Amino acid sequence: MGSGTWLQLLLTLGALWGIGARETQLGILGEPTLLQIPRKFQECTEEFGEATWKKTMEGSQKKTILLKISGGNVTEYKRERMRFHRGNFSLEILNTSRDDERLYEYSISKGPEEELWQIQLQVFEPVADPNIQILHRELSNGSCSLSLLCTSERGDEVSYSWDSWDNRTRGICSGNGRVLNVSYSLWNDSIRCVCTARNRVSSRDVAFDSSQCGSEQRGVPGVRTELLVPLVALGVIVIIIVAIVTVRATHSAKCCQVPSQVTPIGATSATIYAQVQKPKGTVPNAAPVSCTTIYAAATGPPLATDGAPRSPAASPTPRGHPQDTTTVYASVTLPVA
CATH class of the missing domain: 2.60.40.10 (Immunoglobulins)
Structure with missing residues (x-):
């Protein structure tokens, strides 16, 4: 059997062994995901000191190296997105995204042989509160x-x-x-x-x-409990507003009422201030006269026999427009003797 045949057989057995050494791991979108290897692989890594973390798309031949261990030295190629844990050789994805849903491989070099551990990562978005x-x-x-x-x-x-x-x-x-x-x-x-x-x-x-479900009537939608208190408060506010408006309207109506004693249309009312002065000189056989101020209230013409006001002929007053009250100041002087 030639060397090519042995090589083909070795690759086939390696592929079959790799399929048997694969696990599926679930990751949560937006949260950290820790990729771990079995205890056996940890011991082999400590013994040989040569290992590599890789990732690839399912069915793809192109692989990306994420981390390499050689002679106790560690080289990280995705430090901004991943963290390596030296204690158990695990790899942590800091913020899991949809693009991280890949096939990950951890391989150990044992001289001419290589052992492989595969992890198929599936990323899920968690459910929200229903x-x-x-x-x-x-x-x-x-x-x-x-x-x-x-x-x-x-x-x-x-x-x-x-x-x-x-x-x-x-x-x-x-x-x-x-x-x-x-x-x-x-x-x-x-x-x-x-x-x-x-x-x-x-x-x-x-x-x-x-x-x-309560005791609602058939076909009538119910009022939710959390809406009942606001509805009651709104009803109380409306009742208070209506009561205030009613009280103000009643008060305004009382203030605007016309007095029961109305001056007839066309009648005039005036107050006359008259000053009577004492005449110069001496009036014989007359008692001394002192200066007197007379306050007299003058009104319009007297009522007729039928009770209607009698308008003066000289100055008629238009119908429907009552004449305003006027104050008249009159100075009366007695004749000089």
């Missing part, structure tokens, strides 16, 4: 029938399952998939269905409280 929505609700004969939808906004290969909060009602909420159809009596207020969203790297759950 939400439960009510697709359909129906009340009938004291029972509530619901159709619930459970969804998670993020995550790779997410699966959904339903279960009860406790063992007493396990059969009511059991199911798989996003949608759950459940029916229960309104008198039973202890039903809590739990939806779990999971994938291969994470799991999150959320509970649905059966009291949300």
Whole structure:
């Protein structure tokens, strides 16, 4: 058997051995991922001191060297993204990305032989906290029938399952998939269905409280509990505003009322200040006269016999425009003797 045949046989056995020495590891998107080797490979690395970390795409012949160990010296080619742990020769990816989903190889040189350990890395985005929505609700004969939808906004290969909060009602909420159809009596207020969203790297759950069905009428959507307090507060504010507006309107109406005693249209009202002075000289057979101020209120013409005001002919007053009140100052002087 020639040397070429031996070489081909050695490569074939190495390939078969390499397939048997492969493992699958899961990485979480955005988090560190630690690539480890078995204890046997750690001992061989300490004994021979020659090893290499590489990565390649599945089915590709091109490989990228990430780290090389030779004679106790370590050379790192991706220090900004990876960290080497000398204690167990593991390689840590600091911030796992989609591009890190590759086939990684750790090879040990044992003279003319080489031992290989392969790690197939699969990267998953973790699931986010799920939400439960009510697709359909129906009340009938004291029972509530619901159709619930459970969804998670993020995550790779997410699966959904339903279960009860406790063992007493396990059969009511059991199911798989996003949608759950459940029916229960309104008198039973202890039903809590739990939806779990999971994938291969994470799991999150959320509970649905059966009291949300409440005592609502059929076909009428219910008011959520968290909205009840704001609605009540808004109603109180509206009532207070209406009461304030009503009180102000009543007060304004009272202030603007016309007095019950109205001066007839066309009548005039005036106040006359008259000063009567003492005459110069002496008036015989007259008692001394002192200066007197007379205040007299003058009004319009007297009423007629039928009660209507009598307008002066000289200065008629237009109908509908009452004459304003006027103050007249008159000086009256007695004749000089």
